[in-house]
Amino acid sequence: MNDPVARWPVLTAVGPYALLAFLTAVTVAGRPASDASGLTDLVLPALLAAWMLGVYTLRPAWRRRVRVMAVFFAVLVVLWAVLVVRSPWFGFFTPAVYIYGFHVLPWPWQPVGIAAVGAVAGTAQAYGVDKTTVAGLVTYGAVIAANVIPMCTFAWFAWRDDERNEERDRALDEAREANRKLVASLAENAALHEQLLARARDAGVQDERQRMAREIHDTLAQGFTGIISQLRAAEHAGDDPPGWRRHVAAATGLARESLSEARRSVHALRPEPLRSARLGEALAGVAERWSVLHEIRVQVTTTGTARPIRPEAEAALLRIAQEALANVAKHARATRVGVTLSYLEHEAALDVRDDGGGFDPARLDTAGESPRADRGGFGLIAMRQRIESVAGTLQIESEPGAGTGISARVPSERAEA
Numbered sequence: 001m002n003d004p005v006a007r008w009p010v011l012t013a014v015g016p017y018a019l020l021a022f023l024t025a026v027t028v029a030g031r032p033a034s035d036a037s038g039l040t041d042l043v044l045p046a047l048l049a050a051w052m053l054g055v056y057t058l059r060p061a062w063r064r065r066v067r068v069m070a071v072f073f074a075v076l077v078v079l080w081a082v083l084v085v086r087s088p089w090f091g092f093f094t095p096a097v098y099i100y101g102f103h104v105l106p107w108p109w110q111p112v113g114i115a116a117v118g119a120v121a122g123t124a125q126a127y128g129v130d131k132t133t134v135a136g137l138v139t140y141g142a143v144i145a146a147n148v149i150p151m152c153t154f155a156w157f158a159w160r161d162d163e164r165n166e167e168r169d170r171a172l173d174e175a176r177e178a179n180r181k182l183v184a185s186l187a188e189n190a191a192l193h194e195q196l197l198a199r200a201r202d203a204g205v206q207d208e209r210q211r212m213a214r215e216i217h218d219t220l221a222q223g224f225t226g227i228i229s230q231l232r233a234a235e236h237a238g239d240d241p242p243g244w245r246r247h248v249a250a251a252t253g254l255a256r257e258s259l260s261e262a263r264r265s266v267h268a269l270r271p272e273p274l275r276s277a278r279l280g281e282a283l284a285g286v287a288e289r290w291s292v293l294h295e296i297r298v299q300v301t302t303t304g305t306a307r308p309i310r311p312e313a314e315a316a317l318l319r320i321a322q323e324a325l326a327n328v329a330k331h332a333r334a335t336r337v338g339v340t341l342s343y344l345e346h347e348a349a350l351d352v353r354d355d356g357g358g359f360d361p362a363r364l365d366t367a368g369e370s371p372r373a374d375r376g377g378f379g380l381i382a383m384r385q386r387i388e389s390v391a392g393t394l395q396i397e398s399e400p401g402a403g404t405g406i407s408a409r410v411p412s413e414r415a416e417a
Helices: 009-030 038-057 060-064 066-086 088-104 109-125 134-236 241-266 279-294 311-332 377-388
Strands: 297-303 336-343 347-354 393-398 404-411
Touching (some): 009 038, 009 088, 038 060, 038 066, 060 066, 066 088, 088 109, 134 241, 134 279, 134 311, 241 279, 279 297, 279 311, 279 336, 311 336, 311 347, 311 377, 311 404, 377 393, 377 404
Parallel strands (some): 297 336
Antiparallel strands (some): 347 404, 393 404
């Protein structure tokens, strides 16, 4: 609400009393000394001043009580109307009464009070009009309308302006609250982002550790196992110089190959056999070298139309073939091994089968947290982790006395796309 009391506190606190005192002095001075109503002209203004002082000026807390202020304003208008009827000079007190009306009356009662003030002000202005005639009454009504209509219209515009201001203030408050929540949300998101980054870094470190463990297991560990096997064979071939030299040469070749794989792992390159050959050719080369070392016949077969697959998927299949052959050499006691690479419509499949002693897959902890390396458990875990890292699948089929079959499949659709 447009509040003149708040805008001009000194003027509105002192002005009505000063104006009322001036009008009282003018009224009393204008009456003849013989007029007995002079005392009334002093008592009524004093009563009005006391009412304003006791109910409004000295009681700031009462200004928020709607009913109290309604009674205050009604009595104020009645007392002022009596003064106007007695002396039209008190019509000049109209601005003070308007200020009170705009300040203490809420909407929609404000236009009613303002209309009452306009009627009293019009009465003062039409004091000299003859109200006993029709023309006089019309003139009197026109004067009152000239006071009431503009002031009520102003009251309506002031109320609309107050409503817009309140709506704007509410919108600003809502915007501030939204901004506060947004800042809090951004801070929370930043904290969550930091947590996600930390978890991603931890996951990346863990994945890299697992990758390096698989790399070491699939390259250096297998190479060292082959070297030890060849050196042991060389020890048993002490009376056979050609055999001894053959085993030592094989151990030397394995050492060179393991060193090459170690360097490749450091530089994060593709497996050495895949650097210069296709997957089928690389599998044939790995199987041939393994067959020469362990003197076990390996048959390598490629079926279907070769389809491009991702390099990391090719590397995973090659490593699984190497690990499967290493397990055959360590555990299977097989006489024949078959390696089959099949290019299907949407995937590539690698199957490694042997006719060895087999095992019970349920007794191997292929998914536990602490596998037994001496039982070959980590090799199977590494196979599964490696194939799952390229969105592939791994199946192991075996039973005691019936050999073992390992089947790995990777998708080829993405590579085609």
